Each structure stands twice: as structure tokens, then as C-alpha cells.
Amino acid sequence: MAVSAFGGPQSHFAMVLKLMVQKRAYLTEEQLLELNALCQILPGPTSTQTITAIGFRKGGAGLAYLTLLVWMLPAVTLMTIAAILLTQYQSKNFSLEFTRFIQPMAVGFVSYGAYVIASKVINSKTAGSLMALSAIVTYYITKPVALPLVLVFAGCITAFKYKKHAPAEKRKIKIKWGNFTLWGLVLVAAALLGAFTKNPIVLLFENFYRNGSLIFGGGQVLIPFLNTEFVEFKQFLSQEEFLSGFGLVQAVPGPVFSFSAYVGSMSVRELGLGAQILAGFISAVGIFLPGTFLIFFVIRFWDELKSYRVVRASLEGVNAASAGMVAAAAFVLFEPIENSVLNVSVVICTFLLLTYTKIPAPFIILAGLLAGFLIAG
Numbered sequence: 001m002a003v004s005a006f007g008g009p010q011s012h013f014a015m016v017l018k019l020m021v022q023k024r025a026y027l028t029e030e031q032l033l034e035l036n037a038l039c040q041i042l043p044g045p046t047s048t049q050t051i052t053a054i055g056f057r058k059g060g061a062g063l064a065y066l067t068l069l070v071w072m073l074p075a076v077t078l079m080t081i082a083a084i085l086l087t088q089y090q091s092k093n094f095s096l097e098f099t100r101f102i103q104p105m106a107v108g109f110v111s112y113g114a115y116v117i118a119s120k121v122i123n124s125k126t127a128g129s130l131m132a133l134s135a136i137v138t139y140y141i142t143k144p145v146a147l148p149l150v151l152v153f154a155g156c157i158t159a160f161k162y163k164k165h166a167p168a169e170k171r172k173i174k175i176k177w178g179n180f181t182l183w184g185l186v187l188v189a190a191a192l193l194g195a196f197t198k199n200p201i202v203l204l205f206e207n208f209y210r211n212g213s214l215i216f217g218g219g220q221v222l223i224p225f226l227n228t229e230f231v232e233f234k235q236f237l238s239q240e241e242f243l244s245g246f247g248l249v250q251a252v253p254g255p256v257f258s259f260s261a262y263v264g265s266m267s268v269r270e271l272g273l274g275a276q277i278l279a280g281f282i283s284a285v286g287i288f289l290p291g292t293f294l295i296f297f298v299i300r301f302w303d304e305l306k307s308y309r310v311v312r313a314s315l316e317g318v319n320a321a322s323a324g325m326v327a328a329a330a331f332v333l334f335e336p337i338e339n340s341v342l343n344v345s346v347v348i349c350t351f352l353l354l355t356y357t358k359i360p361a362p363f364i365i366l367a368g369l370l371a372g373f374l375i376a377g
Contacts, residue, residue, distance in 0.1 A: 016051060026058055035299075042298060043213050044291015045257040048072065053295050061296065072288055075254030076261040080280030082248050083265035084273065086241070100375070101368035102247035103240060104343040107334045108350025109250055110223055114326040115355070117221075121319035126161065130154045130317055134324025138224060139331060148214045150325070154317035161316070162309035173304040176297075183293035187213065190286075200271065204264050204279055208286030212257075213294075221322050222256065222287075224329035226263055232332075236267035239336035251362040260287040 020026045027035070032050075039049035048071060055067030122128050134150050190206035193199075211225045223246065230236045237245075245262040252258065264283025265276040298305070305311055337343050346368075353359055 016047075016054075020054060026054060039291075039295060042291060042294050043215055044294060045255050045288065048255045048257065048288060049291050049295045052292055053299055056296060056299065064292070064296070068288060068292055072255060072258060072284060075249075075252050075258035076280060076284040078252045079245070079249060079258045079262040080265050080277060082245065083262045083269070083280060084276050086244070087266065087269045087276065099240070099244040099247070099369070099372055101346055101372045102365065103243040103337055104334070104346040105350045105365065105368045106243040106247040106250075107330055107337070108347045109246070109354070109361070110326060110333060111330040111347065111351050112354040113221075113223075114323060114330055115351075117319070117323040117326055121316070121323055124316070126158060127316055127320040130157060130320040131324040131327070134321040135328040136324075138228075138325050139328040151214070151318055151321050154321035155314040156317070158317035158320075159310050159314040162313040165309040165312050167309060173301050176300050179293045179297035183213070183290060183297065186289065186293075200268050201275070201279055201282055204267060205282050205286040208260055208264065208283045209290055212287040213290040221326055222259065223333070224325045226260070227329060227332060230263055230267060234267075237263065239333070241266060243333060243337075247365055247368070251365040255288075257287050258284060260284050 017029065017032060021029050021032050032054075035050055035053055039046045039053065042049065048068065051071055052064050052068045056064035118131060122131055134154060137150055138146060187209060190202065190209050194203040194206040207229060211222075211229065215221050215225055227242060231239055231242050242263070245266070246259060249256055249259040249262065261280040261284040264286075265280035267283075268275045268279045334347065350364065353364055354361070
């Protein structure tokens with residue numbers, strides 16, 4: 001499945017349902033739906049957490065980590081190779097003109113992501129207002145610290161609406177803190193080690209691990225975090241390079257979070273090929289691990305936790321804020337692109353193709369690359 005799962009969390013879920021429920025009977029459809037819902041409200045990549053959690057239920061932590069490795073490795077490898085090839089291409093002073101359509105197409109993908117998320121989570125005036133507020137704040141305040149603060153604020157606002165949720169019989173929560181402690185220790189250790197050593201690989205791991213601990217939702221929500229951190233704040237990548245990579249990840253099977261391997265590899269390109277390979281893998285590990293630790297932690301007492309209405313109510317705000325961040329990211333990513341009729345048309349056409357047709361995302365991207373090569377040639 002890791003080499004054939006195109007299209008993001010929605011198509012991944014359909015493949016998991018067919019393979020692991022209908023064909024293998026590893027769990028029931030009801031269990032899969034509940035597990036997927038749980039993963040959607042935790043930081044980290046939803047489809048990756050769902051697949052890893054199934055491995056955890058079938059064979060414990062060992063099988064779960066093996067499942068995670070098999071699932072992420074093909075996409076991470078391809079995106080690291082893409083970063084290396086792009087670096088080699090640039091080192092020979094070749095133009096990136098062949099990616100001219102990929103960049104506005106990437107904005108179309110992000111816009112579509114915002115639309116899909118909003119259509120699912122904006123079900124009230126409060127959620128709509130929080131989405132708009134989140135979009136405005138994250139558009140104008142580009143510092144990385146603004147993003148988690150917005151999520152916390154939005155969650156607190158809707159937590160007050162808990163009375164609108166049907167009460168459930170409260171069950172005593174028995175918490176096993178092992179995986180949560182492990183998540184926190186790795187976070188602190190990475191921050192301290194990075195601060196003392198200033199090693200770029202360690203710092204990359206810390207950056208991605210921290211971001212992976214804050215991102216709620218699918219791969220589209222990853223974009224505002226990484227763009228703010230690595231393009232606007234640290235300037236490790238240009239906007240053109242960032243958009244080119246995000247466009248390419250749409251044509252790669254597996255999790256969209258593998259985009260982290262591309263960003264990490266491009267961030268250390270001045271250190272040579274070996275550093276790029278290592279950075280690609282370390283960055284991916286950093287972005288995937290937090291969600292894995294947290295799903296292992298929460299899954300043990302989720303049945304008890306979801307009985308509390310405040311917890312369920314806060315999710316409305318968190319999801320609405322995430323949708324706003326993705327919407328803002330679409331505008332931020334378009335700003336460096338030439339505001340021409342052609343580029344705007346490409347954004348709109350990409351959005352419409354994704355919304356109203358069943359053309360697979362990889363085919364759309366490959367068509368854009370082919371058109372770019374033809375014009376550049």
C-alpha cells in the first residue's frame with residue numbers, strides 16, 4: 001500500500017478499509033472509523049497514525065514501529081531523492097523554469113485542502129468565525145509561535161460550548177503515562193542537545209519534532225508550519241523551491257508528511273550529499289514520531305476520555321483554526337508567484353480539477369511538469 005496509496009488521507013482511508021477491514025479482517029469497519037476519528041483529533045498525520053495504530057493493536061509497539069517504517073520509507077526516499085536532484089540541477093546553474101506550472105498548481109492543491117477541511121469542520125457560526133480569525137492572524141503574524149497559540153485559543157473558545165454535546169456516562173480514566181513521558185523527554189532532549197551542540201542535523205530533528213507535535217489534521221495543515229519556519233523565518237529554502245517540492249509530493253505515493261524529508265534535505269544542501277541523505281531521513285523521523293507516541297498514549301484511555309463533553313467541544317475550535325491556517329497558507333504561498341493571468345488560471349484550474357473531476361493528483365502534477373518542460377525547452 002505504501003507504493004500505491006496516492007491522494008491523501010481520504011483515499012488512504014478507502015484503501016485501509018478495503019485491505020485491512022474487508023480483505024484481511026484485522027478490525028471491524030466501526031473500529032476503523034472510531035480509530036480514524038481519534039487520529040484526526042491528535043497532532044500528527046492522520047492516515048499514518050491510523051495505520052500505525054492498527055499495527056499496535058495487532059502486534060504491539062514492535063509491529064507498530066515496523067508498520068510506520070514500511071509506510072513512510074518509500075515516500076521519504078523519493079522526496080529525499082527529489083531534493084538531491086534539485087540541488088544538483090541548481091549547482092549546474094540550470095533554470096527551474098520547468099517547474100513554472102508546479103508552483104501555482106501547488107497553491108491550487110493547498111486551496112483545495114482548505115476547502116475540503118472547511119467543508120468538514122465548519123458547521124457553526126463560531127467555527128466559521130474562528131476559521132476567519134485564524135486565517136487573518138496567521139497571515140499577518142508569521143512567527144512560528146503564533147500557530148500553536150491560535151490552536152489553543154480556538155480550542156478554549158469552543159470548550160465553553162460543551163453543554164451542546166450530549167452527556168455520556170463518565171468512566172474513570174486510568175492513564176499509563178509511558179508514551180507521553182517518552183514524547184516529552186524526546187522533545188526536551190532534542191531542544192537541549194540542539195542548543196548546546198548547534199549541530200544542523202540535531203536542530204533539524206528538533207524543528208520537525210516540535211512541528212509534528214503541533215500539527216492537527218492532514219498533510220495540508222503541515223504547509224503553513226513548514227513555510228513559516230523554513231522559508232519565512234530561517235530562509236533555508238526559497239518560496240519557489242518550497243512550492244516545487246510541495247507540488248512534487250502530490251505525485252508521490254504514501255503520506256504527504258514525507259514532504260518534510262524534502263524540506264530537511266534542502267535545508268542542509270551546503271553540507272554535501274551525505275548530509276542531505278541523513279537530513280531527509282532524520283527530518284521525516286522527527287515529523288512522524290510525535291504523532292506515533294501520542295496515539296500510543298491516548299489509545300489506551302480514549303474510551304474514557306471521550307466521555308467528557310469539554311474534550312469533544314474543544315475539537316471544534318482546533319479543527320476550525322487548522323482550516324484557517326491552511327486558507328492563509330494559500331495566500332502566503334501565492335504572493336511570491338508572478339500575479340499573471342496564466343498563473344491565476346493554473347491555480348483555479350487545478351482547484352476545479354481536484355474538486356469536480358476524479359483525475360488522480362499525480363496525473364495533474366505530471367501534466368504540469370510536462371507542460372513546463374515543453375515551454376522551457
